[in-house]
Amino acid sequence: MPKGRPLRPQSADLRKLRQQLYQMHVDADDQSLALWPDDRDSIGILSYTRTHHRALPSATFENKRRGEQAGLRLTLIRHLREALDREELAALEDARSGGLTWQAVADLIGVEYPGSASNRLDRLRASAAAPDGRRTPAAGRKAVAEEAAAADRERRAQLAVARRFNEVCGVASNLLRQIDDLTLNEDAEEWLAAAQEILEEESPTPTAQQGLIAYISLAATEIKLFAATQGVPAARTKEAESALNDARNL
Structure with missing residues (x-):
């Protein structure tokens, strides 16, 4: 944390703060409490507690x-102020994506130059990304770049899972077709049943796609281990043995 920056408070319980202020004035027998604002009006309560x-x-x-x-x-x-910063950040981003020029945004937020408005957005982004970090335009631009890079990595990872899923679907389907010629125990049957459910889904989620890979691998391993403990072949036909080997090689 940069030297001199105060510790950031934990998430606010605004209602509790407003109630504490009200109770202080009740305990002091404040004669003007009839003027107390609506309990949800934080700005009004701040104004009242200042003037009284x-x-x-x-x-x-x-x-x-x-x-x-x-x-x-x-x-x-x-x-x-933290809540307003979050709202201002969202409004600035929406204003830009909605077609407002930087000069128009600058006029709206009361600064002279378009660059000042851009810097304001970057500072708010920096604060949102690292509340206890440096609140500078450069830090904001870095946060945006890092967020974009993370999103790109996530997109690439999902594409890789999707490609892998298509490959595993063929292996899984082939293994399930040979199920009658495999040496199964309850665990292997459970993994294969879970795999079957995913194959029957119309649009499996990325999590389900990863699950299919895991279920087929677990089933293949379990089949081999169980057959070895029983002293019998894991597969009773060449087709079943080939399907099982493909599953183990995922």
Whole structure:
């Protein structure tokens, strides 16, 4: 964590903070509580607690309620700022994808130059990617690049699984056709049944596709081990033996 940056607070329980502020004013017998805003209005509550700060007793050695109230306000403000940053980030990205120019965005957020608006977006991206890291445009651009690279790796991995799945489908189907000529125990039957269910799915998910590979490999291994313990052939025909070998070689 960069030197001088404060520890980021945990996720806010805004309702609890608002309730704590309200209870402090109740305990102080605040005579203006009829003006207390809606319990969900964080900004309104901040405004009220600021203008009615002196409703709490003055600070003494044993009683520092005004300071505690101000501390709760600061915590609430910090959490609201984080929430607003997330909303601003989403709005800026939607504005750009929706066709607004950088100059139009700059005008909307109150900065003079298009580059300043772009930098604002990058800073928000940096904060979202690494809350305790450096909040700079360069860090934001790096976070976007890393996210794109991760998405590309995921896409490539899914394509590899899909190609592998097509290969395994043929091996699995062939093994299942030879099931009557294989030496099976309950575990092998269970793995093969699970494989059959995936083959019957219209559009197996990437997780299911990986599952098929695992089930066929497990079934083939189990068949070989069980046959060895029983002292019998794992396959009773050449076709079944060939299918089993293909499954073991996945």
